[in-house]
Amino acid sequence: MLEIRSTIPGDYSAIMETARQVGVFTAEEVRTVAEVLDLYLENAEQDEFLFISAEADGRVVGFACYGRVALTQKNYELNWIATAPDAARRGVAGALLHAVEEIARAHGARFLNLETSATSPYAPARAFYDRHGYAVVARLPDYYADGDDMLIYRKAL
Amino acid sequence: MLEIRSTIPGDYSAIMETARQVGVFTAEEVRTVAEVLDLYLENAEQDEFLFISAEADGRVVGFACYGRVALTQKNYELNWIATAPDAARRGVAGALLHAVEEIARAHGARFLNLETSATSPYAPARAFYDRHGYAVVARLPDYYADGDDMLIYRKAL
Numbered sequence: 001m002l003e004i005r006s007t008i009p010g011d012y013s014a015i016m017e018t019a020r021q022v023g024v025f026t027a028e029e030v031r032t033v034a035e036v037l038d039l040y041l042e043n044a045e046q047d048e049f050l051f052i053s054a055e056a057d058g059r060v061v062g063f064a065c066y067g068r069v070a071l072t073q074k075n076y077e078l079n080w081i082a083t084a085p086d087a088a089r090r091g092v093a094g095a096l097l098h099a100v101e102e103i104a105r106a107h108g109a110r111f112l113n114l115e116t117s118a119t120s121p122y123a124p125a126r127a128f129y130d131r132h133g134y135a136v137v138a139r140l141p142d143y144y145a146d147g148d149d150m151l152i153y154r155k156a157l
Numbered sequence: 158m159l160e161i162r163s164t165i166p167g168d169y170s171a172i173m174e175t176a177r178q179v180g181v182f183t184a185e186e187v188r189t190v191a192e193v194l195d196l197y198l199e200n201a202e203q204d205e206f207l208f209i210s211a212e213a214d215g216r217v218v219g220f221a222c223y224g225r226v227a228l229t230q231k232n233y234e235l236n237w238i239a240t241a242p243d244a245a246r247r248g249v250a251g252a253l254l255h256a257v258e259e260i261a262r263a264h265g266a267r268f269l270n271l272e273t274s275a276t277s278p279y280a281p282a283r284a285f286y287d288r289h290g291y292a293v294v295a296r297l298p299d300y301y302a303d304g305d306d307m308l309i310y311r312k313a314l
Contacts, residue, residue, distance in 0.1 A: 026228070028227070032228065071183070071185060071189065072302070073301065073302040074299060074300070074301075075300055113297070137295065138309065139295075140294055142231060142267065143231070144230065145230040146267075
């Protein structure tokens with residue numbers, strides 16, 4: 001059984017372990033996950049960094065971080081989706097993405113945006129977003145680093 | 158005489174007055190300027206929201222907010238440039254933009270990015286960025302609101 005629910009303080013270590021295990025996250029990115037997770041857990045008022053967790057058999061096996069894009073009326077952004085490596089290929093990421101889309105739609109969002117890298121380690125992520133109806137709307141050359149372009153994906157909800 | 162320098166706590170009220178007077182800022186945007194200005198003044202460690210002020214004859218007549226784009230090696234972002242309406246047409250915005258470019262370059266940035274609206278109230282801003290060598294690299298329809306597209310401008314430093 002897979003359950004998708006709001007992230008609670010008790011999920012903290014499992015989320016950070018997943019962020020470290022997932023392979024494509026840099027050290028700075030892992031620190032950033034921790035910072036925004038702290039922000040989410042400490043400040044229930046804000047809506048720019050929200051988390052949901054995927055729980056299977058009593059264990060947190062994945063998370064998504066998303067939120068409203070400040071200064072816009074219609075846009076939500078997906079910051080990260082990550083699944084514990086030993087829980088891969090069970091539809092965890094798809095269930096998390098679907099839940100983010102449903103929540104965003106319920107809050108009046110018309111679009112879900114996300115940014116990812118055009119490099120080969122991100123090929124599975126790009127294929128995942130392609131499968132789920134996301135289209136590339138922009139490409140910024142050398143954005144993350146030389147030779148590491150940033151792609152903006154978007155889906156109308 | 159126009160002086161461009163790091164923003165200090167004493168500039169607070171002049172910056173917020175400029176943000177309120179500039180016309181195109183929404184109420185949420187003015188609140189966001191206050192939030193990131195607080196962050197800048199209270200946390201000297203962070204480099205994602207930095208401010209510079211333009212001072213003329215002992216008075217703050219404009220500001221720019223800019224910073225490093227997290228999770229990238231090469232990118233800086235310009236969040237806002239604003240000039241007090243009664244100090245317009247004296248090259249304040251151009252001097253602030255030039256200073257941001259110089260600082261970003263000195264920190265190893267290869268690109269300065271900015272986002273702005275495609276609506277008519279922002280036509281003077283777009284003309285300003287065009288004149289200073291910025292190119293539109295992406296357009297996201299209905300981003301800020303229905304009929305209010307977002308443009309991403311970029312300049313190689």
